[in-house]
C-alpha cells in the first residue's frame with residue numbers, strides 16, 4: 001500500500017481515528033476530546049488505512065500494521081488493547097475439527113486477527129484457503145465455509161448466539177465455546193496456549209513526525225481512569241446496545257489490559273518476530289507525565 005504521510009499544519013486540528021468497538025469503551029466513552037483535536041471512527045482496517053495514508057494523525061490501529069510500518073510509526077507507551085487468555089471477540093467459528101479446515105472466510109475488518117490466525121495455522125501445520133468475505137458466522141458457514149473468522153462486537157454477539165443463553169450463576173471464568181455443530185476457537189486463548197503470553201491486538205500509533213499533543217494524552221489517561229472505575233455502568237449501556245447480558249459485557253471489558261505493561265510488550269515483540277522477522281525496531285513515544 002503506498003503510504004503518503006502529510007504532517008498536520010499548525011492551524012489544522014490534530015486528527016484522531018478511533019476504532020469504535022466496545023472493547024475501547026472504557027477509554028473512549030468518558031473521553032472529553034480537548035480543543036484542537038478532531039475525531040473520526042471506523043473499523044480497524046479503515047483506521048489503519050486512514051493513519052497510513054495521512055488522513056488521521058493517531059489511531060488505535062491493528063498491531064500488525066504498527067509492526068509492518070514501525071519505520072514510520074511510533075506508539076503511545078502505555079496504551080493497548082491486550083488480553084491474557086480468552087478475549088471472546090476474536091473468534092474462529094468452525095464446524096469441523098481444526099485439522100480438517102479447508103475453506104476459511106475472513107472478516108474484512110481485521111488486520112491483526114488475520115495475521116494471528118496465519119501465525120497459529122503455521123504453528124499448527126495447517127493451510128486452509130483464506131478468503132476475505134463479509135457476513136455473519138452463521139451466514140458464511142451456510143455458504144459452505146467450514147471456518148469463519150469474526151472480530152469485535154460482531155464476534156462477541158455471534159459467540160453468544162452459539163453458546164448462550166448463560167445461566168445467571170454461570171461461572172464467568174469457564175464460559176462455553178461450543179453450541180450445536182459450531183465450535184468457537186478463541187484466537188487469543190490459542191496464542192496464550194502457544195506462548196503463555198498476553199496478546200496485544202491494538203496500540204495507539206502515530207506518525208513519528210506528528211506526535212499527539214500532551215492535552216490529548218492527559219485526557220486519554222484521565223478517561224481510562226474514569227472508565228475503569230465505572231466499568232459496570234459502561235458495560236450496562238453497551239450490553240443494551242449489543243443485546244447481551246450486562247454480566248457478560250462487564251466480564252468482557254474487565255478482561256482487557258489497557259496499559260501496555262511489560263508482559264504485554266513481551267507478547268507483542270514475540271508476535272512481531274513471528275509475523276515479520278527482521279521488522280524495524282518498535283518505537284514507543286515519550287512518557288508525558290499527566
Ligand SMILES: C=C(O[C@@H]1C=C(C(=O)O)C=C[C@H]1O)C(=O)O
Nearest residue numbers: 062089110111112113151152201
Ligand atoms: C480484541 C479485538 O481486537 C481488535 C482486532 C483488531 C484487528 O484484528 O485488526 C484491531 C483492533 C482490536 O480492537 C477485537 O476485535 O475484539
